[in-house]
Amino acid sequence: MAESVKAPKTVKVASTAGSAAGSGAAKAASKKKVKGGVINVAVMTLAAGLIATMAIPAYAFNPQGADAAQFKASAIDGMKKAQSQSVEVPETVAASAVARDAASATTEEQLAAAKAAEAARQRAAVSLASYASSYSGPSVSDFLANPPYPNFSLDQVFSVAQQYIGTPYVFGGSTPAGFDCSGYIMFVYAQFGISLPHSVSGQAALGKRISIEDAVPGDVVIMPGHDGFYAGNGNIMDAPDTGRSISIRPIWTSNYYIVRLGI
Template sequence: MPETTTSSRPATGSVAAQAKKKRKGGWILNAGVITVATGLIATMSLPAFAFNPADAQGTAFGPSAADSMKKAQSQTVEVGGVAASAVNRDAASATTQEQLDAQKAAVAAAAAAEAARRQAAVQLATYATQSSTGPSVSDFLANPPYPNFSLSQVFSVAQQYIGTPYVYGGASPAGFDCSGYVMYVYAQFGINLPHSVSGQAAMGKRISIADAQPGDLVIMSGHDGFYAGNGNIMDAPDTGRSISIRPIWTSDYYIVRLGI
């Protein structure tokens, strides 16, 4: 019986040899698996363009759609704000040709007004020194040089003062305004008129324009003068001009005759 038990067990040295051989084969297998895995990892780590340069900017390696949209929106807001600021600055600082012309016209008008003011001051100074050298309205009324009234004679006397400068408030050959001119001429016929357009209009009789004769009064709003025939007026116009005969420029007037 002891012999049977001995023959069925393997020898101790043989078992150890088999275990060593098994461990050696497992190590080789593990080394192979590690090598293959390392190769796969290295291959997967290569950039996409190493395989296909045309796909270097492909979806897998480029920004996501959401990132692109965020960038696009950010750029749009920034550029739009700069453009709007530029437009607003231009609109605020721009000057149109019409504005420039208006500014030039305003400057020219101011210069003309200043020139007229200076001229009026000179005329008033001249008027103050010269008006006392000749007969006044009061002198004529006290002793009229033309006691026999006629419209033709009135017009003839009034023509003597053509070229006399306009002076506001003037009522002598040193300078006339419109009603001062009429008053001065009619005083020489012994007719006493107020120094105002409305007052002179009230002193006469209104007649039709068709019946007007030289020497009658042309009455307008704030202005009057002598009718000069053929639709003309002889008057003292305004500052900077002198007594002259010129066409009546408006239809808004009527005729008044004095002495009847």
């Protein structure tokens, strides 16, 4: 009698297990696909956003200039132009710098002049030292206290002043041992009881200014930084400078005027 053959249950179970395993793998694969798709969508969205942001025109950050920017150069060109710079130095600044440099330089002539001035100062100091010990006569203050010529006249002033022709020039001197220009005039006028300061400007301020046509010997010639007695005929009698003595000589400049003292 023939027996019927039945498939083992294990085969069915195995088949079922295999189906379950295949179904699980399919589900896992499906989940991975979904997850990967979500990530891809997110990445694509982010990339699209970045591209859109980079594509926004430069004027989008400045709404007020949006309309104008549509008709002007691109944002990149504008930035290039904005970054370009130029520096201009005014001509006055350049000229000032050049002038300052030129003025600060010391030339050989200036050095020589400075040495000559220092030598003159030293000679004046020596002259003044010897001058102080070489005169023992009456001083200006002595004459003012007891003037030898109480009756003032310009003729007499000039006559007294002539007595000192040949007296050497001494800077700061105001005695017959040595005179400077204003010290000479001060010493002569003191003998008439007239007190004057030992300065050109001070003597000029105390005098009455007159025209050259009205000037007579005994009036005072005033120049910038210098003065002397008017000697008539366009001449001056003065104590000139270091190394020279009182003398009469022509007035050498037109930059002068005449003042009258004591009247």
